[in-house]
Amino acid sequence: MSLSEQNKPTRAPAAAGTRRMLNRDKLEADILEQAVRLFAECGYEGSSVAAIAEQAGLSKQNLLYYFPTKQALYNRVLDDVLDQWLERMDLLADDSKEPQEVLHSYIQAKLRFSREQPWGSRLYAMEVIGGAPMYGQEIKKKLVPLLRKDIAVFEKWISEGKIAPVNATHLLFTIWAMTQSYADFSTQMCLVLNRKQLTRTDFADAEKLITDMVLAAISITPSPVPQG
Structure with a gap:
């Protein structure tokens, strides 16, 4: 050689x-x-x-x-679901954009997750509804710090006069409930709509309505014009 x-x-x-x-x-x-x-x-x-x-x-x-073990597999599945969810929550921390644009992107991303990952959303909901017996500590460890970070963004917007004073915690809870229902309760929606599955049009309509509702909740009421 x-x-x-x-x-x-x-x-x-x-x-x-x-x-x-x-x-x-x-x-x-x-x-x-x-x-x-x-x-x-x-x-x-x-x-x-x-x-x-x-x-x-x-x-x-x-x-x-x-x-x-089965529990190791279960935890890994929930890790993946929660990590994808938290990735979307991180959208709220973008200081380079206006609140309206940030919130629209966040709602859009949450609905996309419900459309593309319905099983993951339903599994997470089942764990939480059951009291999170197997995954509660991970939820607290991962979710709470990011939630506090997002609340701080809302408080910054309020202090800068960009949005009306709002309870940011409950606003986020409401957004989660509205967007995740399109995965967790899609069967009920399909029964009511008499179709096999929700369409992209359904998700587009939901995105517009939810965004409009959230933006209305944070809108700033103009100060009254002084009389005389």
Whole structure:
């Protein structure tokens, strides 16, 4: 073997490692996709690792290699859901835009999550409705600091006269309820509307109405003109 051949870098192991990583990522994604749906449909107690593995096209033993317990899988699913939700909450901290634009973007992002990730939204709602017995500490640890940060943004807007005085905490609670209902209660909506699923037009109409309601709640009433 020549010296140049000896010094030639070996690419095969690196390429094989990359393929293994891609395969692992795909397998984890497939597992999580099936897990969030089954947990949302059947609840934690009603779901089994074996059923999730079957839906993902794996053996139970293979699934347990990636997630050693059902609770570890459940927590990972909720981690992903909450992280995506908090990513949208972070939109409120944009000081470079006016309140109206920021709130519209936030409502739009929340409704998009309800449209694109309905199982995740429903699972999170089920956990919270049940008293968050398995995920409550994570919710407090992750959600509370960002909520306080967003409330501080509202208080800044109020102090600058950009919006009317408002209870920011309850305004955010209201926005969450309105936007998440399009995932959590979509079945009821579809029954009332006599259709199989909500359409993009339904979400566009909801976005406009919710945005208009929120902007009306923060509008500044002009000061009365002095008489005489």
